[in-house]
Amino acid sequence: YNMSFIYNIVNLFKPWFAVDSRALGLYRILLGILCLADILRRWDFIDIFYTQASILQSTLTSSSYKNFTLLNTFTSSWEVHLFFSLGIIFSLMLIFGYKTKLSQIMCAVIIISIHNRAIMLENAADFFMNCMLIWTMFLPLGVSFSIDSILKTLKFKKEISIDDLNNRKFGFNKPVTIYSYAYFCMIFQLATIYFFTGLDKTGYDWMNGSAVYKMFQLDTFLTPIGYFLRDYISYPVSKFFTYSTLGIEYIAPIILFFPFYSYIFRFIFIIIYSIFHISIRLAIKVGLFSYVLMCTF
Numbered sequence: 001y002n003m004s005f006i007y008n009i010v011n012l013f014k015p016w017f018a019v020d021s022r023a024l025g026l027y028r029i030l031l032g033i034l035c036l037a038d039i040l041r042r043w044d045f046i047d048i049f050y051t052q053a054s055i056l057q058s059t060l061t062s063s064s065y066k067n068f069t070l071l072n073t074f075t076s077s078w079e080v081h082l083f084f085s086l087g088i089i090f091s092l093m094l095i096f097g098y099k100t101k102l103s104q105i106m107c108a109v110i111i112i113s114i115h116n117r118a119i120m121l122e123n124a125a126d127f128f129m130n131c132m133l134i135w136t137m138f139l140p141l142g143v144s145f146s147i148d149s150i151l152k153t154l155k156f157k158k159e160i161s162i163d164d165l166n167n168r169k170f171g172f173n174k175p176v177t178i179y180s181y182a183y184f185c186m187i188f189q190l191a192t193i194y195f196f197t198g199l200d201k202t203g204y205d206w207m208n209g210s211a212v213y214k215m216f217q218l219d220t221f222l223t224p225i226g227y228f229l230r231d232y233i234s235y236p237v238s239k240f241f242t243y244s245t246l247g248i249e250y251i252a253p254i255i256l257f258f259p260f261y262s263y264i265f266r267f268i269f270i271i272i273y274s275i276f277h278i279s280i281r282l283a284i285k286v287g288l289f290s291y292v293l294m295c296t297f
Contacts, residue, residue, distance in 0.1 A: 097146020198249030
């Protein structure tokens with residue numbers, strides 16, 4: 001009876017640590033695309049922000065500037081362009097899953113170096129992306145949908161007949177369940193981001209429901225769709241979306257860590273929070289914020 005009770009308890013918390021290898025493979029592809037997009041969108045601004053002649057050069061010599069970045073070493077224009085080019089190469093390697101672990105580490109080092117070189121240009125999405133790059137270094141992202149998995153299959157599974165070719169047991173990308181503390185940390189980080197963001201919204205505008213209305217008055221951040229929607233954001237509409245935002249952020253830990261029927265609750269999480277971030281992205285210019293979060297979902 002005791003062993004059965006322990007077994008049931010262990011199974012109850014398995015979803016906190018168990019991840020499908022196919023999910024990791026898909027995440028690797030999306031993360032690689034994000035890394036590539038993040039580097040390419042900065043390419044035209046390399047000389048302005050990332051070299052020794054940049055307008056942010058003073059931060060390199062500031063005594064308070066202690067963030068890790070290799071761009072303290074690579075400072076001339078050609079060196080920084082080379083550094084960014086390496087980032088593009090390793091991002092492509094990550095997308096296709098070739099030398100996956102090496103490409104994971106190099107993408108993390110390069111992206112974090114770029115973000116920390118001109119830190120005043122970054123937002124919450126960039127810091128969250130840095131965290132995901134670190135956590136995923138402890139996950140086998142190349143197990144599925146990768147060149148590495150194909151090469152491994154070809155090496156260890158020799159098909160010598162027609163029957164072997166038709167035998168699914170010889171195929172690659174077979175789904176497996178992987179148990180990892182790093183996966184738990186990624187879910188925990190998602191939950192805490194939403195919960196503490198909601199907890200921090202204690203200002204007058206959030207309490208009386210006018211926060212969304214005032215957000216739509218910020219011309220600098222509005223997209224064309226945001227300008228169109230602004231005329232329809234009355235106080236009752238603003239109140240509804242303001243309190244809905246708070247509710248969505250508060251319940252994130254409950255949905256992600258609910259121990260029963262986790263696959264259903266996490267499916268609901270993906271739907272609700274993807275709609276939430278698509279809506280934000282359509283109305284407001286927030287960089288890669290919405291993309292990074294939805295990629296992680």
